Amino acid sequence: MNIAIVGIGLIGGSVGIRLKQTKFCNKIIGVDKNESNQKKALELGLVDEIATLDEALENAKVIVLTVPVDAIMQLTPYILDRINDQVVIDMGSTKINILNKIVDHPKRGRYVAAHPMAGTEYSGPEAAVPNLFKDKNMVYVEAFKSDEDAFDLADAITDQLEMKSTFMNAEEHDMHTAYVSHISHLTSFALALTVLEKEKSQGRIFELAGSGFESTVRLAKSSPDMWTPIFKQNRENVLEVLAEHIKQLKKLHDKIDQEDYDGLHKLIKKSNKIKRIIK
Amino acid sequence: MNIAIVGIGLIGGSVGIRLKQTKFCNKIIGVDKNESNQKKALELGLVDEIATLDEALENAKVIVLTVPVDAIMQLTPYILDRINDQVVIDMGSTKINILNKIVDHPKRGRYVAAHPMAGTEYSGPEAAVPNLFKDKNMVYVEAFKSDEDAFDLADAITDQLEMKSTFMNAEEHDMHTAYVSHISHLTSFALALTVLEKEKSQGRIFELAGSGFESTVRLAKSSPDMWTPIFKQNRENVLEVLAEHIKQLKKLHDKIDQEDYDGLHKLIKKSNKIKRIIK
Known part of the structure; x- marks a missing residue:
């Protein structure tokens, strides 16, 4: 199984380096529009290879979104339009607007809204650390709207990150x-x-x-x-x-x-x- | 030489335990109006003995004030009235008012205004730690008004606490x-x-x-x-x-x-x- 990470900064890079450490998947594919981030992510070993978003959608079972929340708003419908049975995990910090935007999407079930309550004041690939998420909370939002297998796969990643989990609705x-x-x-x-x-x-x-x-x-x-x-x-x-x-x-x-x-x-x-x- | 610490909480207790560690003086005499603090300070080894303020003034060469700043305002003139060649070090967080209050005191030279820029959010004797001051700044205020030997003794204590030092006027x-x-x-x-x-x-x-x-x-x-x-x-x-x-x-x-x-x-x-x- 390959996992694509879209946005290889503090959060995305930390997911990548941790999943590489636990050998959870075959390959971590990094997607980032910033070329300097691409280069650093490879040098620091946060990802195994760099690809475009479209290439990643073809080759990855899981797509993890760790770009700023306005980019998540734009990318998520684009990605849901193009996937089959892949799983899309949105790790953004706000949820109401994005959930409203895809509420009627036919692939809504493949999408999992998850917010890792972890971070530091630093940003970019250099800020990534494998233990960023350890013992922190992963908040799942409207998890009941995700397909069971999609949620289970997202939750397996939460386990790899050594996180606890909790459930909320989007307003909460x-x-x-x-x-x-x-x-x-x-x-x-x-x-x-x-x-x-x-x-x-x-x-x-x-x-x-x-x-x-x-x-x-x-x-x-x-x-x-x-x-x-x-x-x-x-x-x-x-x-x-x-x-x-x-x-x-x-x-x-x-x-x-x-x-x-x-x-x-x-x-x-x-x-x-x-x-x-x-x- | 004996050193009296008036107010054995976070700051006073940390001064006591550090000076005991470095064996800088014969005895640390603790003064605190709170009986529970007295007991804990002895149990925790922050001070060697407990005394009243008047007893401490008789038996100590240095009196360190680490009570809240309103108590420093009250105690300092009382103490300056009663000392001979002892040294009084005020470690409070504000300086203008106290300096104005003792500006014309005949014993002004025996008083050193020093503010250790160190602390934690915890308080009381249990919060005291020997390395609280390490590498932090001791700010001396109007040091030129202290007698040279009084300042030198205060500065020797600053060295024992492993602090850097800086000088300011009270307004700054x-x-x-x-x-x-x-x-x-x-x-x-x-x-x-x-x-x-x-x-x-x-x-x-x-x-x-x-x-x-x-x-x-x-x-x-x-x-x-x-x-x-x-x-x-x-x-x-x-x-x-x-x-x-x-x-x-x-x-x-x-x-x-x-x-x-x-x-x-x-x-x-x-x-x-x-x-x-x-x-």
């Missing part, structure tokens, strides 16, 4: 990811912009940067090519969370502004309840 | 820490409040929490007893940074709201410049 998925992933990136981008703005006038500002700053701002290194389409596809949920987050920041601001330090202490103590969630 | 220090430390905590507190709010109605939200969420929200586990006084002491700087941060978040919000995805892409790309700073 897109709303939850807005809260636990998309908003974290937006706060990091904004924090970086805030501090970079100040640095212009105060060059020494970063001498003091400690690990707290680093951990809240590191996501601001993330790729705009990947993230802009995510915010576009998940616009409504993201706007809702962002408005709520700004409201909470304003509350903290107003407590300090009004010198209501008892109120501030209470808010911080309330936020400490996050300990229940992250150990 | 308080402004820079607002940007690279205090704001990170405020965004984390607000992010935790945002998500906890949503969790009430959407219980499964945290199943999806990945490492990105964890790194931006982990500081929300930080102690309100430590942080409320910091925001109080550094109120003006913190309000300025917080207003700027809210402005940047609103910019991102408006780009998404107006579906200006080119503009959004540009902002994210600009924020990527943080790569220059954090590797």
Whole structure:
């Protein structure tokens, strides 16, 4: 069995190198429109060979989509139009729009919507690592609409990646990811912009940067090519969370502004309840 | 030589355990008004003995202050009134107010303002670790106002902690820490409040929490007893940074709201410049 990976960056490259490590398939075929990515993916051993998308559709049993979500929106109908019994696994970060787009497609059953809750702030083939997915969650969305054999094959790959799995509908998925992933990136981008703005006038500002700053701002290194389409596809949920987050920041601001330090202490103590969630 | 540590939590405990490890002094005397902290500090070997503040002032050559900054404001004049040639090292996170308070104190020379840019989101004696300070920055503030022998003794302790050092005036220090430390905590507190709010109605939200969420929200586990006084002491700087941060978040919000995805892409790309700073 051959597996094609469309988009050989952080996610696609990490899937490739891990599946090569476990010898799950005969060949990993890499598809990427960027020539420099093609070259690096071969050099780094993330894939066995490079092919065009059409060649890959002819020679692979499984097609894994790990391009930005706007490209997934374009490619998925094109691919479903051209396959027979192959399996298409979409590993994008948003699901409602893509699922609406293919809801009546005759090959809908060959498509599996899966979102690996794993990543780093780095991008491109050089960022790929075989253990990126280990012990993380694979979220299947509307799995009941996939053919049983298609789902089983996707789930076998999830096993190879050493992931746990969970099931959601598309509305739940897109709303939850807005809260636990998309908003974290937006706060990091904004924090970086805030501090970079100040640095212009105060060059020494970063001498003091400690690990707290680093951990809240590191996501601001993330790729705009990947993230802009995510915010576009998940616009409504993201706007809702962002408005709520700004409201909470304003509350903290107003407590300090009004010198209501008892109120501030209470808010911080309330936020400490996050300990229940992250150990 | 004996060293007294006033406040045996994350910072004080870590200083104690490290100085015991390097055998820099005869005895570490722990001072803490909390009995449970006293007991734990002894059990964990962070200090050699427990004493009252007045006993410590009689028996120690160096007094290290690692209590919250409002307590430092109260204790420092009290301590300076009572010492002879001992050295007082203030390791608090804000400096302008405390320096103003003791500017004319006859014992000002015995006081060294030093801020170790190190910490974790955990607090209390159990959080203490000997290598907390390794390779981090110790910021000396208005060091030129300390007696030479007092500064040299403080700097010898900085060496024992394996820290680098840097010098700033109080205005620079308080402004820079607002940007690279205090704001990170405020965004984390607000992010935790945002998500906890949503969790009430959407219980499964945290199943999806990945490492990105964890790194931006982990500081929300930080102690309100430590942080409320910091925001109080550094109120003006913190309000300025917080207003700027809210402005940047609103910019991102408006780009998404107006579906200006080119503009959004540009902002994210600009924020990527943080790569220059954090590797």
